[in-house]
Amino acid sequence: MKYVDEYRDAAQVRSVIEEIRHTVTRRWTLMEICGGQTHAIVRHGIDQLLPPEIELVHGPGCPVCVTPLELVDKALVIASQPDVIFCSYGDMLRVPGSGRDLFSVKAQGGDIRVVYSPLDAVKIAGQNPDKQVVFFAIGFETTAPPNVMSVLQAQRLGLTNYTMLVSHVRVPPAIRAILSSPQNRVQGFLLAGHVSAVMGYWEYPSLVEEFKVPMAVTGFEPLDIVKGILAAVQLLEAGRMEVVNAYSRAVTLEGNQPAQKTIEKVFMECDRKWRGIGMIPMSGWRLRPEFDLFDAEKRFDVETIQTDESPLCIAGQILQGLKKPQECSAFGTLCTPERPLGATMVSSEGACAAYYRYGRVEIQHQVKQS
Amino acid sequence: MCLGVPGKIVEIYEQGGLHMGRVDFGGVFREACLDYVPEAKAGEYCVIHVGFAISLLSEKEAMETLDLFKQISDIEEELGPGAAPASV
Numbered sequence: 001m002k003y004v005d006e007y008r009d010a011a012q013v014r015s016v017i018e019e020i021r022h023t024v025t026r027r028w029t030l031m032e033i034c035g036g037q038t039h040a041i042v043r044h045g046i047d048q049l050l051p052p053e054i055e056l057v058h059g060p061g062c063p064v065c066v067t068p069l070e071l072v073d074k075a076l077v078i079a080s081q082p083d084v085i086f087c088s089y090g091d092m093l094r095v096p097g098s099g100r101d102l103f104s105v106k107a108q109g110g111d112i113r114v115v116y117s118p119l120d121a122v123k124i125a126g127q128n129p130d131k132q133v134v135f136f137a138i139g140f141e142t143t144a145p146p147n148v149m150s151v152l153q154a155q156r157l158g159l160t161n162y163t164m165l166v167s168h169v170r171v172p173p174a175i176r177a178i179l180s181s182p183q184n185r186v187q188g189f190l191l192a193g194h195v196s197a198v199m200g201y202w203e204y205p206s207l208v209e210e211f212k213v214p215m216a217v218t219g220f221e222p223l224d225i226v227k228g229i230l231a232a233v234q235l236l237e238a239g240r241m242e243v244v245n246a247y248s249r250a251v252t253l254e255g256n257q258p259a260q261k262t263i264e265k266v267f268m269e270c271d272r273k274w275r276g277i278g279m280i281p282m283s284g285w286r287l288r289p290e291f292d293l294f295d296a297e298k299r300f301d302v303e304t305i306q307t308d309e310s311p312l313c314i315a316g317q318i319l320q321g322l323k324k325p326q327e328c329s330a331f332g333t334l335c336t337p338e339r340p341l342g343a344t345m346v347s348s349e350g351a352c353a354a355y356y357r358y359g360r361v362e363i364q365h366q367v368k369q370s
Numbered sequence: 371m372c373l374g375v376p377g378k379i380v381e382i383y384e385q386g387g388l389h390m391g392r393v394d395f396g397g398v399f400r401e402a403c404l405d406y407v408p409e410a411k412a413g414e415y416c417v418i419h420v421g422f423a424i425s426l427l428s429e430k431e432a433m434e435t436l437d438l439f440k441q442i443s444d445i446e447e448e449l450g451p452g453a454a455p456a457s458v
Protein backbone atom coordinates (compact mmCIF):
# COMPACT_ATOMS: atom_id res chain seq x y z
CA MET A 1 0.00 0.00 0.00
CA LYS A 2 1.39 3.36 -1.07
CA TYR A 3 2.31 5.75 1.78
CA VAL A 4 2.55 2.79 4.17
CA ASP A 5 4.98 0.12 2.97
CA GLU A 6 7.83 2.47 2.13
CA TYR A 7 7.66 3.87 5.68
CA ARG A 8 8.06 0.44 7.29
CA ASP A 9 11.37 -0.50 5.73
CA ALA A 10 13.45 -2.02 8.54
CA ALA A 11 16.83 -1.26 6.94
CA GLN A 12 15.90 2.40 6.53
CA VAL A 13 14.69 2.57 10.13
CA ARG A 14 18.02 1.15 11.29
CA SER A 15 19.99 3.68 9.30
CA VAL A 16 18.01 6.61 10.70
CA ILE A 17 18.61 5.21 14.20
CA GLU A 18 22.31 5.02 13.33
CA GLU A 19 22.13 8.68 12.32
CA ILE A 20 20.54 9.47 15.70
CA ARG A 21 23.45 7.63 17.36
CA HIS A 22 25.93 9.80 15.45
CA THR A 23 24.08 12.96 16.42
CA VAL A 24 23.49 12.45 20.13
CA THR A 25 26.17 13.57 22.60
CA ARG A 26 24.27 13.57 25.90
CA ARG A 27 21.10 12.38 27.61
CA TRP A 28 17.75 13.69 26.34
CA THR A 29 14.20 12.92 27.46
CA LEU A 30 11.58 13.16 24.73
CA MET A 31 7.84 12.76 25.04
CA GLU A 32 5.62 11.41 22.29
CA ILE A 33 2.25 13.02 22.91
CA CYS A 34 0.13 10.57 21.01
CA GLY A 35 -0.88 7.15 22.35
CA GLY A 36 -0.98 5.79 18.80
CA GLN A 37 2.72 6.58 18.57
CA THR A 38 3.35 4.99 21.99
CA HIS A 39 1.91 1.76 20.63
CA ALA A 40 3.94 1.93 17.42
CA ILE A 41 7.12 2.62 19.42
CA VAL A 42 6.62 -0.28 21.83
CA ARG A 43 5.32 -2.63 19.15
CA HIS A 44 8.32 -2.11 16.87
CA GLY A 45 10.72 -1.93 19.82
CA ILE A 46 11.94 1.49 18.66
CA ASP A 47 12.62 2.60 22.26
CA GLN A 48 14.98 -0.35 22.68
CA LEU A 49 16.82 0.28 19.42
CA LEU A 50 17.58 3.88 20.30
CA PRO A 51 20.93 4.83 21.80
CA PRO A 52 20.77 4.73 25.62
CA GLU A 53 21.10 8.50 25.86
CA ILE A 54 17.56 8.92 24.58
CA GLU A 55 14.62 8.17 26.81
CA LEU A 56 11.09 8.26 25.49
CA VAL A 57 8.34 9.01 27.97
CA HIS A 58 4.75 8.54 27.03
CA GLY A 59 2.29 11.38 26.87
CA PRO A 60 -1.38 11.98 27.56
CA GLY A 61 -2.56 11.58 23.97
CA CYS A 62 -4.90 8.68 24.57
CA PRO A 63 -8.47 10.01 24.39
CA VAL A 64 -9.97 6.94 26.02
CA CYS A 65 -7.50 7.18 28.92
CA VAL A 66 -8.13 10.83 29.73
CA THR A 67 -11.92 10.87 29.39
CA PRO A 68 -12.88 11.90 32.93
CA LEU A 69 -14.45 9.29 35.17
CA GLU A 70 -17.48 11.54 35.72
CA LEU A 71 -18.28 11.43 32.02
CA VAL A 72 -17.78 7.65 31.83
CA ASP A 73 -20.20 7.36 34.74
CA LYS A 74 -22.66 9.71 33.02
CA ALA A 75 -22.39 7.55 29.90
CA LEU A 76 -23.22 4.47 32.01
CA VAL A 77 -26.34 6.14 33.45
CA ILE A 78 -27.55 7.37 30.06
CA ALA A 79 -26.81 4.06 28.32
CA SER A 80 -28.86 2.19 30.94
CA GLN A 81 -32.06 4.05 30.09
CA PRO A 82 -34.63 1.97 28.21
CA ASP A 83 -35.40 4.45 25.42
CA VAL A 84 -31.74 5.13 24.60
CA ILE A 85 -29.49 3.77 21.88
CA PHE A 86 -25.98 4.61 23.05
CA CYS A 87 -23.33 4.81 20.33
CA SER A 88 -19.61 4.81 20.98
CA TYR A 89 -16.22 4.15 19.45
CA GLY A 90 -15.37 0.54 20.39
CA ASP A 91 -12.51 1.40 22.73
CA MET A 92 -14.80 2.99 25.31
CA LEU A 93 -16.81 -0.16 26.01
CA ARG A 94 -14.39 -1.75 28.46
CA VAL A 95 -13.25 1.46 30.14
CA PRO A 96 -13.96 1.08 33.83
CA GLY A 97 -16.33 3.60 35.34
CA SER A 98 -16.95 3.64 39.08
CA GLY A 99 -17.68 -0.06 39.40
CA ARG A 100 -18.86 -1.12 35.94
CA ASP A 101 -18.34 -0.49 32.23
CA LEU A 102 -20.46 -0.08 29.09
CA PHE A 103 -20.06 -3.78 28.29
CA SER A 104 -21.78 -4.76 31.50
CA VAL A 105 -24.59 -2.30 30.76
CA LYS A 106 -24.92 -3.98 27.37
CA ALA A 107 -24.96 -7.42 29.00
CA GLN A 108 -27.82 -6.22 31.20
CA GLY A 109 -29.83 -5.31 28.13
CA GLY A 110 -28.67 -1.79 27.35
CA ASP A 111 -28.78 -0.95 23.63
CA ILE A 112 -25.14 -0.04 23.08
CA ARG A 113 -23.73 0.08 19.59
CA VAL A 114 -20.17 0.40 18.44
CA VAL A 115 -19.89 2.77 15.51
CA TYR A 116 -16.95 3.38 13.18
CA SER A 117 -17.94 6.96 12.41
CA PRO A 118 -20.22 9.50 14.15
CA LEU A 119 -22.19 9.67 10.89
CA ASP A 120 -23.24 6.06 11.60
CA ALA A 121 -24.81 7.28 14.85
CA VAL A 122 -26.72 9.97 12.93
CA LYS A 123 -27.94 7.27 10.55
CA ILE A 124 -29.15 5.19 13.52
CA ALA A 125 -30.99 8.26 14.86
CA GLY A 126 -32.74 8.68 11.50
CA GLN A 127 -33.80 5.03 11.51
CA ASN A 128 -35.08 5.08 15.11
CA PRO A 129 -37.23 8.20 15.54
CA ASP A 130 -38.87 6.76 18.69
CA LYS A 131 -35.50 6.38 20.48
CA GLN A 132 -32.98 8.82 21.87
CA VAL A 133 -29.66 8.24 20.13
CA VAL A 134 -26.63 9.41 22.10
CA PHE A 135 -23.10 9.47 20.70
CA PHE A 136 -20.15 9.46 23.11
CA ALA A 137 -18.04 12.18 21.46
CA ILE A 138 -14.59 11.75 22.94
CA GLY A 139 -11.20 12.57 21.54
CA PHE A 140 -8.56 15.11 20.70
CA GLU A 141 -8.49 17.52 17.78
CA THR A 142 -8.48 14.57 15.36
CA THR A 143 -11.99 13.35 16.12
CA ALA A 144 -13.41 16.86 16.50
CA PRO A 145 -14.10 17.50 12.78
CA PRO A 146 -16.04 14.23 12.38
CA ASN A 147 -17.93 14.74 15.64
CA VAL A 148 -19.00 18.34 14.91
CA MET A 149 -20.05 17.33 11.39
CA SER A 150 -22.42 14.76 12.89
CA VAL A 151 -24.20 17.54 14.82
CA LEU A 152 -24.49 19.69 11.71
CA GLN A 153 -25.75 16.71 9.74
CA ALA A 154 -28.38 15.87 12.40
CA GLN A 155 -29.44 19.53 12.32
CA ARG A 156 -29.64 19.52 8.52
CA LEU A 157 -31.78 16.37 8.61
CA GLY A 158 -34.05 17.91 11.25
CA LEU A 159 -33.37 15.12 13.77
CA THR A 160 -34.54 15.89 17.30
CA ASN A 161 -33.45 12.56 18.83
CA TYR A 162 -29.65 12.89 18.33
CA THR A 163 -27.39 14.18 21.11
CA MET A 164 -23.69 13.98 21.91
CA LEU A 165 -22.06 13.40 25.28
CA VAL A 166 -19.01 15.57 24.64
CA SER A 167 -15.62 14.97 26.24
CA HIS A 168 -13.22 16.71 23.91
CA VAL A 169 -9.66 17.62 24.84
CA ARG A 170 -6.91 19.62 23.15
CA VAL A 171 -3.16 19.03 22.98
CA PRO A 172 -1.59 22.51 23.45
CA PRO A 173 -3.04 23.14 26.96
CA ALA A 174 -1.89 19.65 28.01
CA ILE A 175 1.67 20.39 26.84
CA ARG A 176 1.53 23.64 28.78
CA ALA A 177 0.40 21.75 31.91
CA ILE A 178 3.20 19.17 31.56
CA LEU A 179 5.86 21.84 31.04
CA SER A 180 4.56 23.95 33.91
CA SER A 181 4.85 21.09 36.41
CA PRO A 182 7.86 21.38 38.75
CA GLN A 183 8.43 17.63 38.23
CA ASN A 184 8.68 17.95 34.46
CA ARG A 185 11.55 16.04 32.81
CA VAL A 186 10.56 16.43 29.17
CA GLN A 187 13.13 18.28 27.05
CA GLY A 188 11.58 17.83 23.62
CA PHE A 189 8.25 16.78 22.14
CA LEU A 190 7.15 14.59 19.27
CA LEU A 191 3.91 16.30 18.27
CA ALA A 192 0.94 14.15 17.25
CA GLY A 193 0.84 13.96 13.45
CA HIS A 194 -2.87 13.68 12.88
CA VAL A 195 -3.82 16.28 15.49
CA SER A 196 -1.47 18.54 13.53
CA ALA A 197 -3.00 17.48 10.21
CA VAL A 198 -6.23 19.03 11.47
CA MET A 199 -4.93 21.96 13.53
CA GLY A 200 -1.62 22.71 11.83
CA TYR A 201 1.27 23.56 14.13
CA TRP A 202 0.94 27.35 14.38
CA GLU A 203 -0.10 27.06 18.04
CA TYR A 204 3.25 25.60 19.14
CA PRO A 205 5.98 28.20 18.45
CA SER A 206 4.75 30.33 21.37
CA LEU A 207 5.03 27.30 23.71
CA VAL A 208 8.52 26.56 22.39
CA GLU A 209 9.47 30.16 22.97
CA GLU A 210 8.06 30.24 26.49
CA PHE A 211 9.40 26.92 27.77
CA LYS A 212 12.50 26.48 25.59
CA VAL A 213 11.66 22.97 24.40
CA PRO A 214 11.89 22.04 20.72
CA MET A 215 9.15 20.02 19.01
CA ALA A 216 8.90 17.85 15.92
CA VAL A 217 5.60 17.07 14.22
CA THR A 218 5.76 13.28 13.84
CA GLY A 219 3.84 10.64 11.89
CA PHE A 220 2.90 7.09 12.81
CA GLU A 221 4.89 4.63 10.72
CA PRO A 222 8.24 3.43 12.13
CA LEU A 223 10.26 5.57 9.70
CA ASP A 224 8.14 8.62 10.54
CA ILE A 225 8.74 8.08 14.24
CA VAL A 226 12.51 7.71 14.00
CA LYS A 227 12.58 10.72 11.69
CA GLY A 228 10.70 12.75 14.32
CA ILE A 229 13.14 11.60 17.01
CA LEU A 230 16.11 12.48 14.80
CA ALA A 231 14.66 15.93 14.13
CA ALA A 232 14.07 16.58 17.85
CA VAL A 233 17.58 15.37 18.78
CA GLN A 234 19.15 17.54 16.07
CA LEU A 235 17.31 20.59 17.44
CA LEU A 236 18.32 19.78 21.03
CA GLU A 237 21.97 19.15 20.16
CA ALA A 238 22.15 22.40 18.18
CA GLY A 239 20.32 24.32 20.92
CA ARG A 240 17.70 25.41 18.40
CA MET A 241 14.35 26.07 20.02
CA GLU A 242 12.01 25.55 17.09
CA VAL A 243 9.12 23.51 15.77
CA VAL A 244 9.98 21.36 12.75
CA ASN A 245 7.61 19.38 10.59
CA ALA A 246 8.83 15.80 10.19
CA TYR A 247 5.49 14.64 8.73
CA SER A 248 5.17 17.04 5.83
CA ARG A 249 3.28 14.71 3.51
CA ALA A 250 0.19 15.04 5.75
CA VAL A 251 0.73 18.22 7.79
CA THR A 252 0.98 21.89 6.91
CA LEU A 253 1.64 24.85 9.21
CA GLU A 254 -1.90 26.13 8.95
CA GLY A 255 -3.60 22.71 9.03
CA ASN A 256 -7.00 21.90 7.63
CA GLN A 257 -8.84 25.22 7.43
CA PRO A 258 -12.35 23.94 6.61
CA ALA A 259 -12.09 21.56 9.59
CA GLN A 260 -10.90 24.30 11.97
CA LYS A 261 -13.72 26.61 10.84
CA THR A 262 -16.35 23.93 11.38
CA ILE A 263 -15.02 23.07 14.86
CA GLU A 264 -15.13 26.77 15.72
CA LYS A 265 -18.74 26.99 14.60
CA VAL A 266 -19.96 24.11 16.80
CA PHE A 267 -17.53 23.90 19.74
CA MET A 268 -16.19 26.44 22.22
CA GLU A 269 -13.22 26.10 24.57
CA CYS A 270 -13.89 25.11 28.17
CA ASP A 271 -12.08 23.88 31.27
CA ARG A 272 -11.83 20.09 31.24
CA LYS A 273 -10.90 17.46 33.78
CA TRP A 274 -8.46 14.81 32.51
CA ARG A 275 -8.78 11.38 34.10
CA GLY A 276 -6.02 10.86 36.65
CA ILE A 277 -4.50 14.27 35.93
CA GLY A 278 -7.17 16.71 37.07
CA MET A 279 -8.53 19.94 35.67
CA ILE A 280 -6.51 21.65 32.95
CA PRO A 281 -7.77 25.17 32.25
CA MET A 282 -9.32 25.73 28.82
CA SER A 283 -8.14 22.32 27.67
CA GLY A 284 -11.46 21.08 26.34
CA TRP A 285 -14.16 21.73 23.83
CA ARG A 286 -17.89 21.67 24.51
CA LEU A 287 -20.92 22.40 22.36
CA ARG A 288 -21.78 26.07 21.93
CA PRO A 289 -25.09 27.11 23.57
CA GLU A 290 -26.68 27.35 20.09
CA PHE A 291 -26.36 23.57 19.96
CA ASP A 292 -27.92 22.86 23.39
CA LEU A 293 -30.53 20.68 21.68
CA PHE A 294 -27.73 18.29 20.70
CA ASP A 295 -26.11 18.21 24.14
CA ALA A 296 -26.74 14.95 26.01
CA GLU A 297 -25.79 16.57 29.33
CA LYS A 298 -28.68 18.99 28.79
CA ARG A 299 -31.15 16.36 27.64
CA PHE A 300 -30.54 13.83 30.42
CA ASP A 301 -30.51 14.52 34.12
CA VAL A 302 -27.06 13.28 35.11
CA GLU A 303 -25.79 16.03 37.34
CA THR A 304 -25.36 14.26 40.68
CA ILE A 305 -22.81 11.50 40.17
CA GLN A 306 -20.39 10.17 42.78
CA THR A 307 -17.21 8.83 41.25
CA ASP A 308 -14.93 6.18 42.67
CA GLU A 309 -11.48 5.65 41.09
CA SER A 310 -9.23 2.69 41.96
CA PRO A 311 -6.71 3.94 44.53
CA LEU A 312 -4.01 1.71 42.98
CA CYS A 313 -4.12 3.27 39.53
CA ILE A 314 -1.26 5.67 38.76
CA ALA A 315 -2.35 6.27 35.15
CA GLY A 316 -2.37 10.02 35.70
CA GLN A 317 1.35 10.02 36.44
CA ILE A 318 2.03 7.73 33.48
CA LEU A 319 0.08 10.05 31.18
CA GLN A 320 2.21 12.99 32.29
CA GLY A 321 5.46 11.14 31.63
CA LEU A 322 6.35 10.93 35.33
CA LYS A 323 6.14 7.13 35.61
CA LYS A 324 6.23 4.06 33.36
CA PRO A 325 3.48 1.40 33.44
CA GLN A 326 5.63 -1.24 35.16
CA GLU A 327 6.07 1.09 38.13
CA CYS A 328 2.39 0.56 38.96
CA SER A 329 1.97 -2.08 41.67
CA ALA A 330 -1.13 -3.46 39.93
CA PHE A 331 0.43 -3.73 36.44
CA GLY A 332 -0.03 -7.22 34.99
CA THR A 333 -1.32 -8.62 38.27
CA LEU A 334 -4.44 -6.91 39.59
CA CYS A 335 -4.73 -4.91 36.39
CA THR A 336 -4.77 -6.67 33.00
CA PRO A 337 -6.60 -5.98 29.75
CA GLU A 338 -9.19 -8.61 30.76
CA ARG A 339 -9.74 -7.03 34.18
CA PRO A 340 -8.55 -3.43 33.90
CA LEU A 341 -8.44 -1.10 36.87
CA GLY A 342 -7.66 1.94 34.77
CA ALA A 343 -8.50 3.13 31.26
CA THR A 344 -4.83 3.09 30.26
CA MET A 345 -4.89 -0.72 30.34
CA VAL A 346 -7.90 -0.86 28.01
CA SER A 347 -7.35 1.53 25.22
CA SER A 348 -5.55 0.59 22.03
CA GLU A 349 -3.59 3.77 22.65
CA GLY A 350 -2.96 3.35 26.37
CA ALA A 351 0.62 2.96 27.55
CA CYS A 352 -0.22 0.21 30.08
CA ALA A 353 -1.98 -1.82 27.37
CA ALA A 354 1.01 -1.36 25.03
CA TYR A 355 3.51 -2.54 27.63
CA TYR A 356 1.31 -5.50 28.54
CA ARG A 357 0.57 -6.51 24.98
CA TYR A 358 4.12 -6.32 23.71
CA GLY A 359 5.63 -8.27 26.56
CA ARG A 360 7.25 -5.54 28.60
CA VAL A 361 6.12 -7.51 31.69
CA GLU A 362 8.76 -10.18 31.13
CA ILE A 363 11.37 -7.60 30.24
CA GLN A 364 10.73 -5.84 33.50
CA HIS A 365 11.02 -9.08 35.48
CA GLN A 366 14.28 -9.89 33.73
CA VAL A 367 15.65 -6.45 34.50
CA LYS A 368 14.65 -6.86 38.14
CA GLN A 369 16.32 -10.27 38.40
CA SER A 370 19.57 -9.22 36.77
CA MET B 371 -8.08 6.85 17.99
CA CYS B 372 -5.85 9.26 16.14
CA LEU B 373 -4.57 6.49 13.90
CA GLY B 374 -5.82 7.82 10.61
CA VAL B 375 -4.86 5.61 7.69
CA PRO B 376 -3.98 6.59 4.14
CA GLY B 377 -6.42 5.62 1.41
CA LYS B 378 -6.92 6.35 -2.26
CA ILE B 379 -10.09 8.13 -3.35
CA VAL B 380 -11.58 6.18 -6.24
CA GLU B 381 -14.95 7.88 -6.62
CA ILE B 382 -16.59 11.08 -5.41
CA TYR B 383 -20.34 11.67 -5.00
CA GLU B 384 -22.95 13.62 -3.02
CA GLN B 385 -25.07 11.92 -0.38
CA GLY B 386 -27.49 13.46 2.14
CA GLY B 387 -25.95 16.88 1.51
CA LEU B 388 -22.43 15.61 2.19
CA HIS B 389 -19.46 15.30 -0.12
CA MET B 390 -18.65 11.57 0.04
CA GLY B 391 -16.09 9.28 -1.54
CA ARG B 392 -15.30 5.62 -2.03
CA VAL B 393 -11.83 5.00 -0.67
CA ASP B 394 -9.45 2.12 -1.40
CA PHE B 395 -7.36 0.94 1.54
CA GLY B 396 -5.11 -1.50 -0.30
CA GLY B 397 -8.02 -3.53 -1.65
CA VAL B 398 -10.55 -2.89 1.12
CA PHE B 399 -13.11 -0.27 0.14
CA ARG B 400 -14.97 2.04 2.52
CA GLU B 401 -17.03 5.18 2.30
CA ALA B 402 -15.63 8.42 3.73
CA CYS B 403 -16.85 11.98 4.07
CA LEU B 404 -14.76 14.39 1.97
CA ASP B 405 -16.29 17.67 3.20
CA TYR B 406 -13.00 18.70 4.83
CA VAL B 407 -10.94 18.15 1.69
CA PRO B 408 -13.16 19.88 -0.90
CA GLU B 409 -10.26 20.13 -3.34
CA ALA B 410 -9.67 16.34 -3.42
CA LYS B 411 -9.90 14.54 -6.75
CA ALA B 412 -10.34 10.87 -7.58
CA GLY B 413 -6.94 9.17 -7.67
CA GLU B 414 -5.53 11.24 -4.80
CA TYR B 415 -4.56 9.89 -1.40
CA CYS B 416 -5.74 11.23 1.93
CA VAL B 417 -5.61 10.36 5.61
CA ILE B 418 -8.94 8.90 6.67
CA HIS B 419 -10.00 9.03 10.29
CA VAL B 420 -13.30 7.67 11.67
CA GLY B 421 -14.90 7.91 8.25
CA PHE B 422 -13.62 11.38 7.37
CA ALA B 423 -10.74 12.54 5.19
CA ILE B 424 -8.81 14.95 7.40
CA SER B 425 -5.83 15.68 5.17
CA LEU B 426 -4.77 15.27 1.56
CA LEU B 427 -1.38 13.58 1.23
CA SER B 428 1.24 15.49 -0.69
CA GLU B 429 3.00 13.32 -3.25
CA LYS B 430 5.82 15.87 -3.58
CA GLU B 431 6.50 15.96 0.17
CA ALA B 432 6.33 12.17 0.38
CA MET B 433 8.94 11.82 -2.40
CA GLU B 434 11.23 14.35 -0.73
CA THR B 435 11.04 12.53 2.60
CA LEU B 436 11.84 9.20 0.98
CA ASP B 437 14.79 10.79 -0.86
CA LEU B 438 16.08 12.09 2.44
CA PHE B 439 15.88 8.63 4.01
CA LYS B 440 17.75 7.23 1.05
CA GLN B 441 20.54 9.78 1.52
CA ILE B 442 20.82 8.87 5.19
CA SER B 443 21.12 5.16 4.43
CA ASP B 444 23.65 5.83 1.64
CA ILE B 445 25.83 7.70 4.11
CA GLU B 446 25.49 4.87 6.63
CA GLU B 447 26.46 2.36 4.00
CA GLU B 448 29.56 4.31 3.05
CA LEU B 449 30.72 4.88 6.59
CA GLY B 450 29.44 1.71 8.20
CA PRO B 451 27.76 1.64 11.60
CA GLY B 452 29.64 3.27 14.43
CA ALA B 453 31.55 5.61 12.13
CA ALA B 454 32.28 9.13 13.26
CA PRO B 455 29.46 11.67 13.05
CA ALA B 456 28.86 12.29 9.38
CA SER B 457 27.22 15.65 9.47
CA VAL B 458 25.02 17.55 11.87
Ligand code: SF4
Nearest residue numbers: 313314328335342352
Ligand atom coordinates in the same frame (compact mmCIF):
# COMPACT_ATOMS: atom_id res chain seq x y z
S1 SF4 C 1 -1.47 -0.84 35.18
FE1 SF4 C 1 -3.69 -0.53 35.47
S2 SF4 C 1 -3.90 0.27 37.54
FE2 SF4 C 1 -1.75 0.53 36.96
S3 SF4 C 1 -1.63 2.59 36.07
FE3 SF4 C 1 -1.99 1.20 34.36
S4 SF4 C 1 -4.24 1.19 34.13
FE4 SF4 C 1 -3.82 2.07 36.18
